[in-house]
Amino acid sequence: MAFxxxxxxxxxxxxxxxxxQEHLAERAEELMEEGVPRAEAERRARREFGNVTxxxxxxxxxxxxxxxxxxxxxxxxxxxxxxxxxxxxxxxxLTLALGIAVNATMFSMVSAxxxxxxxxxxxxxxxxxxxxxxxxxxLPDTYRVSAPNxxxxxxxxxxxxxxxxxxxxxPGSLGxxxxxxxxxxxxxxxxxxxxxxxxxxxxGRGLQPxxxxxxxxxxxxxxxxxxxxRYSSNPAIVGKSIRLNREDYTVVGVMGADFxxxxxxxxxxxxxxxxxxxxxxxxxxxxxxxxxARLAPGVTVQQADAExxxxxxxxxxxYPQIDGRWGASVRILKDYLVHDFHIAQAMAVMMTxxxxxxxxxxxxxxxxxxxxxxxxxxxxxxxxxxxxxxxxIVRQLFLEGLTIALLGGAAGLGLTWGGVRLMRSLxxxxxxxxxxxxxxxxxxxxxxxxxTLLAALFSSVAPAVKASRTDLNADLRSxxxxxxxxxxxxxxxAVQVGSEIAMALFLLCGTGLLTRGVYSLDHQRLxxxxxxxxxxxxxxxxAKYPDGPAQARFVHDLLSRLHLIPGLEDVAVxxxxxxxxxxxxxxxxxxxxxxxxxxxxxxxxxVVTPEFFAASGIAALRGRTFTDHDDVNAPRVAVVNQRFMQxxxxxxxxxxxxxxxxxxxxxxxxxxxxxxxxxxxxSEETRVDPLVYEPFAxxxxxxxxxxxxxxxxxxxxxxxxxxxxxxxxxxxxxMDVMSMERVIDQQRNxxxxxxxxxxxxxxxxxxxxxIGIYGLIAYSVxxxxxxxxxxxxxxxxxxxxxxxxxxxxxxxAAIGSAIGxxxxxxxxxxxxxxxxxxxxxxxGIYPAVLLVMIVVAVGATLAPARRAMKVDxxxxxxxx
Amino acid sequence: MPRNPDHxxxxxGALELMILHTLRLKPMHGYAxxxxxxxxxxxxxxxEEGSLYPALQRLMRAExxxxxxxxxxxxxxxRIYRLTDAGLRHLEQETSSFEKMFTGITRVLATSRPQEA
Numbered sequence: 001m002a003f004x005x006x007x008x009x010x011x012x013x014x015x016x017x018x019x020x021q022e023h024l025a026e027r028a029e030e031l032m033e034e035g036v037p038r039a040e041a042e043r044r045a046r047r048e049f050g051n052v053t054x055x056x057x058x059x060x061x062x063x064x065x066x067x068x069x070x071x072x073x074x075x076x077x078x079x080x081x082x083x084x085x086x087x088x089x090x091x092x093x094l095t096l097a098l099g100i101a102v103n104a105t106m107f108s109m110v111s112a113x114x115x116x117x118x119x120x121x122x123x124x125x126x127x128x129x130x131x132x133x134x135x136x137x138x139l140p141d142t143y144r145v146s147a148p149n150x151x152x153x154x155x156x157x158x159x160x161x162x163x164x165x166x167x168x169x170x171p172g173s174l175g176x177x178x179x180x181x182x183x184x185x186x187x188x189x190x191x192x193x194x195x196x197x198x199x200x201x202x203x204g205r206g207l208q209p210x211x212x213x214x215x216x217x218x219x220x221x222x223x224x225x226x227x228x229x230r231y232s233s234n235p236a237i238v239g240k241s242i243r244l245n246r247e248d249y250t251v252v253g254v255m256g257a258d259f260x261x262x263x264x265x266x267x268x269x270x271x272x273x274x275x276x277x278x279x280x281x282x283x284x285x286x287x288x289x290x291x292x293a294r295l296a297p298g299v300t301v302q303q304a305d306a307e308x309x310x311x312x313x314x315x316x317x318x319y320p321q322i323d324g325r326w327g328a329s330v331r332i333l334k335d336y337l338v339h340d341f342h343i344a345q346a347m348a349v350m351m352t353x354x355x356x357x358x359x360x361x362x363x364x365x366x367x368x369x370x371x372x373x374x375x376x377x378x379x380x381x382x383x384x385x386x387x388x389x390x391x392x393i394v395r396q397l398f399l400e401g402l403t404i405a406l407l408g409g410a411a412g413l414g415l416t417w418g419g420v421r422l423m424r425s426l427x428x429x430x431x432x433x434x435x436x437x438x439x440x441x442x443x444x445x446x447x448x449x450x451x452t453l454l455a456a457l458f459s460s461v462a463p464a465v466k467a468s469r470t471d472l473n474a475d476l477r478s479x480x481x482x483x484x485x486x487x488x489x490x491x492x493x494a495v496q497v498g499s500e501i502a503m504a505l506f507l508l509c510g511t512g513l514l515t516r517g518v519y520s521l522d523h524q525r526l527x528x529x530x531x532x533x534x535x536x537x538x539x540x541x542x543a544k545y546p547d548g549p550a551q552a553r554f555v556h557d558l559l560s561r562l563h564l565i566p567g568l569e570d571v572a573v574x575x576x577x578x579x580x581x582x583x584x585x586x587x588x589x590x591x592x593x594x595x596x597x598x599x600x601x602x603x604x605x606x607v608v609t610p611e612f613f614a615a616s617g618i619a620a621l622r623g624r625t626f627t628d629h630d631d632v633n634a635p636r637v638a639v640v641n642q643r644f645m646q647x648x649x650x651x652x653x654x655x656x657x658x659x660x661x662x663x664x665x666x667x668x669x670x671x672x673x674x675x676x677x678x679x680x681x682x683s684e685e686t687r688v689d690p691l692v693y694e695p696f697a698x699x700x701x702x703x704x705x706x707x708x709x710x711x712x713x714x715x716x717x718x719x720x721x722x723x724x725x726x727x728x729x730x731x732x733x734x735m736d737v738m739s740m741e742r743v744i745d746q747q748r749n750x751x752x753x754x755x756x757x758x759x760x761x762x763x764x765x766x767x768x769x770x771i772g773i774y775g776l777i778a779y780s781v782x783x784x785x786x787x788x789x790x791x792x793x794x795x796x797x798x799x800x801x802x803x804x805x806x807x808x809x810x811x812x813a814a815i816g817s818a819i820g821x822x823x824x825x826x827x828x829x830x831x832x833x834x835x836x837x838x839x840x841x842x843x844g845i846y847p848a849v850l851l852v853m854i855v856v857a858v859g860a861t862l863a864p865a866r867r868a869m870k871v872d873x874x875x876x877x878x879x880x
Numbered sequence: 881m882p883r884n885p886d887h888x889x890x891x892x893g894a895l896e897l898m899i900l901h902t903l904r905l906k907p908m909h910g911y912a913x914x915x916x917x918x919x920x921x922x923x924x925x926x927x928e929e930g931s932l933y934p935a936l937q938r939l940m941r942a943e944x945x946x947x948x949x950x951x952x953x954x955x956x957x958x959r960i961y962r963l964t965d966a967g968l969r970h971l972e973q974e975t976s977s978f979e980k981m982f983t984g985i986t987r988v989l990a991t992s993r994p995q996e997a
Contacts (some may be wrong), residue, residue, distance in 0.1 A: 015947055015959045016933060016937065017911040018957060018959055019909065019933065019936075019958055019959045020910070020929075020933060020959055021930065022909065022911060022952050022956050022958035023910050023911040023914070023958075025954075025956055026911045026952060026953075026954055026956070027911065048929075049929045050928065051931060053928065055933050056933075059931075059933045059934045059936070059937040060937070061934070062934055062937035062938045062940075062941050063937060063941055251907065282956060423967070790917065875956040
C-alpha cells in the first residue's frame with residue numbers, strides 16, 4: 001500500500017497541475033464571454049489565482065512525508081548544480097577532504113592514546129593506588145608502592161574490595177639451552193590480578209591462590225602476542241614447560257589479544273612472591289609494586305583517594321625516616337594509564353593544530369560558496385520571484401554545502417585510512433608506542449562524521465544566509481552596472497580570509513617555536529662522543545651470579561674477551577650510559593654538614609669500569625680517572641663531575657675529599673681522585689645534575705650496559721659481541737643491542753616525528769590561506785573589471801591599478817597577521833609550562849613567520865594584480 | 881492581490897466542510913467547486929484558489945475524497961472530485977458537531993446584548 005502510494009504520487013502531482021490548468025482556462029474563457037480580450041482575460045485569470053507554483057507545491061506537500069521528499073529533490077538539484085562546475089566542486093571537496101582527513105587521523109591517535117580500551121567488566125571501578133614522591137621528579141604522583149604499604153591497602157576491605165599487586169617491567173630471559181635466549185619484559189602479579197579485571201585467559205587458566213608460594217610459583221600465563229610470535233599460536237603450549245631465567249616454568253594459560261594496558265603490557269605474567277622479608281621496615285625503601293584495586297560497592301574514587309592518603313599519613317607517622325614525606329593518590333586505571341603515558345599535552349597541541357587547519361579549509365570553501373552565490377544572484381532572485389520561500393533557498397544552499405562536505409568527508413575517510421597506516425608506521429620508535437593499537441575504528445568514523453557536519457555548517461551557513469537576503473528588485477534589475485559591485489559581500493570574504501591568515505600565522509608561530517625547541521635539543525652538545533659506539537644491556541640473574549664477586553668476575557672475563565674483537569678501541573661496562581638518566585641518592589660529604597632533610601643533597605650515581613671515560617670521550621679535568629688497580633682490595637675511590645664540584649664542593653679542593661653515597665647495603669666513604677667534564681643528565685633535557693662515578697670492581701651491579709668503541713660501523717661489532725657473550729654463558733640474553741646514536745634517538749620518543757607532523761599541518765594551513773588570499777583578490781579583480789576600465793579610461797595607468805589590488809591583498813594579510821601574532825605571543829611560555837625541561841621561547845621566530853606570511857600574501861596577490869593591469873578599458877566597459 | 885476587507889478568514893476545518901458538503905450534491909471539478917461555494921454564499925465567502933487545491937489534496941490523502949479523470953463543462957480534460965463513503969460519514973459527523981458549535985456561539989453572542997436582557 002505504501003509503495004503503491006509512492007509510485008502513484010507522480011499521477012497525483014499531474015492531477016493537481018491538470019486541475020489548475022483547467023481552472024485557469026475556464027476562468028479565462030468566462031472572462032472572454034464577458035467581452036474581455038483573450039490576452040487580458042488570461043492575465044486576469046492568472047492574477048486572481050495567485051502563485052501557481054506555490055499552490056502546486058503546497059498541494060503536493062499534502063502527500064509528502066514532512067518535506068523529506070523536497071529535501072531529496074533539493075539534494076538532486078544540488079548534485080546537478082555541482083556537476084556543472086567541476087573545477088569549483090573538486091577544489092572545495094579536496095579542501096574539505098584534507099581538513100577532515102588530518103582531523104580524523106589525529107583523532108585516531110587521540111582515541112588510541114587517550115581513550116584506551118580497558119578489558120574486563122566495569123572498568124570504571126578499577127583503580128590504581130600510587131605513591132606520591134616528595135621530590136621534584138618526572139610525574140611524581142605515579143610512583144610505585146612498597147610491599148608493607150601494599151599490605152595495609154589490601155587489608156582495607158571496606159574501601160578496596162579486592163587489591164592486587166604487580167611488579168612490572170621486569171627484564172628476563174626467555175628460552176636458552178637449545179634455543180636462542182631472548183630478553184623480554186614481564187610482570188610478576190599476585191594470583192588475583194586477572195580477577196581484579198574480571199577477565200579469564202583465552203586458553204587454559206589464570207593464576208590460582210597459593211601459586212604465589214615458593215615451590216608452587218613456577219607457572220606462567222603468556223600474552224597473546226608472545227603466543228602468536230614465539231609459539232605460532234599453538235594451543236598445545238598450555239601445559240608445556242618453557243625456560244625463563246634459567247628455570248623451567250609451566251604455561252598454564254594464554255591471555256586474550258585485547259588484554260593490554262598501554263605501558264603495562266608485558267609478554268608474560270608469573271606469580272608475585274612476597275616473603276616475610278618484604279614486610280620488614282627495610283622493605284619500605286623498595287617501592288616497586290603497582291597496586292590495582294576494585295573499589296568496594298558504593299565507594300567513590302574521591303573516598304578511596306582520601307583513604308589512601310590517610311594510610312600514607314599513618315605510614316609517614318610510623319616510619320618518618322622512610323615514608324616521612326611520601327603521599328598517596330588514587331586514580332581510575334584508565335586515567336592512570338593516560339596520565340602515565342604523558343602524551344595528553346602533545347595530543348592537545350596536535351588537535352588544536354588540525355582543528356585550525358579544518359577551520360581554514362572551511363573558511364576557504366565558504367569563500368568559494370560566497371563567490372558562487374554572488375554569481376548566482378539572479379538565479380536565486382528568479383527562484384524567489386517564482387515563489388520559493390527564503391527558507392527554501394537557504395536550505396538549498398546549505399544542502400549544496402552539505403553535499404560538498406559529505407563528498408569531502410568520504411574522500412577524507414579514504415585519506416584517513418592512509419593517514420592511520422602512515423601513523424602506525426611512524427609510531428614504532430619504542431616498544432610501548434608500538435603496542436598501542438591505532439585504528440580507523442567506529443570512534444574515528446563517528447568523529448569524521450561529526451567533523452563533516454561541522455564543516456558543512458561552518459562553510460555554508462554564512463553564504464546561504466547572505467545569499468538569501470536578496471532584494472528581488474535590485475537583483476533582477478541590476479545588470480552588473482554598478483562600478484564597485486559587491487563591496488558588502490567582499491567585506492565578509494575579507495573577514496574570512498583575514499581570520500584564515502590569523503589562524504595560519506598562529507599555527508606557524510606555534511610550530512616554529514616547537515620545531516626550534518626540539519631542534520635545539522636534538523642538536524645540543526651532550527658532552528660525550530655518541531658516534532662509533534655499540535651498546536647492549538645485560539642482566540645477571542641471581543641464579544648464576546648471586547653476589548658482587550661473581551658479577552665482577554663475569555665482567556672481568558667479558559671485557560678481556562671483548563678486547564680480542566679486531567678494530568675495537570675501547571670497551572667498558574657502566575650501570576648507566578651517558579645522558580640516559582641515572583638514579584639519584586642522597587650524598588654525605590666529609591667536612592661539610594648535611595643540609596636539612598627537607599632539601600636533601602642528592603647526586604646521580606653510576607658505576608663504571610676504567611675504560612668508560614675513554615670509550616665515551618669524557619675528559620678528566622682534574623686528577624685522574626679509574627685504573628685496573630682500583631679493585632676490591634684497593635682503597636675506595638670516586639670521580640665526580642664538574643657540576644658536583646661546583647655545586648657541593650666549591651672550587652679548588654675537590655680532589656682528596658671524601659663522599660659517602662646512601663646506596664643499598666653498607667654505605668662507605670670514597671675518596672675523590674678526579675673531576676671529569678659534564679654530560680647532560682638526559683639527552684632530551686638541558687640540565688646537568690651532580691654525578692658521582694665509582695669503580696665497578698668496588699661496587700659491582702647485576703644490571704649494566706656494555707659500550708664498545710670501534711673504528712668501523714657499530715653494527716659490524718654485533719655478531720662478535722653476541723658470540724663472545726654466548727661463549728661465556730649460552731643462556732644469557734643481550735638486551736637492546738644498538739648503536740649509541742639509536743639509543744639517543746629512542747629517547748627522543750618521537751619528538752622529531754611529532755614536530756614533522758606538526759610542520760606538515762602548518763604548511764597545509766599556509767597553503768590553504770594562500771589559496772584563500774588568491775581567491776579573494778582574484779574574485780575582487782573580476783568584479784571590479786569595469787571599475788578598472790573606467791579608471792584606465794580616466795587616465796589611471798597599469799601601475800596604479802596593480803597598486804590598488806596589491807594594497808587590498810596586503811591590507812587583509814596585515815590585519816590578519818597582526819591578530820594572529822598577538823594571539824601567538826604567549827605560546828612560548830605556554831609550551832615551556834606544558835613541556836618542562838625544554839625552552840621554547842625564541843623571539844626570532846615571530847618576525848621570521850611574519851616575513852613568510854607577507855611573502856606568501858604578496859605572491860598570492862601578484863597573479864590577480866597582473867590580470868588587473870591588463871584590463872582593456874573598451875572591452876571592460878562593453879561587458880554587461 | 882488586494883483582499884476585500886469584508887471577507888473574513890475561515891476558521892479551521894470550515895473550508896473542508898464546505899467542500900465535502902458541496903461534493904455531496906454531485907461530483908464536480910475544481911473550478912466548478914470554487915464557483916459553487918462563491919455563489920451559494922451569495923459572494924459572502926470568496927475562496928482563495930491558493931487554499932482550495934491544497935485542501936482538496938489533504939482530503940484525498942485522508943481518503944475522504946477520490947478523483948477521476950473527466951471533462952469540464954467546457955469539454956476540457958480535468959479531474960472530477962467525488963465524496964467517498966468515509967467522506968460522507970465524516971461530513972455528517974462534522975456537520976452535527978459544527979451545528980452544535982454554531983448554536984453555542986449564537987447563544988453566547990445573544991446573551992451579551994444588554995438591551996435584550
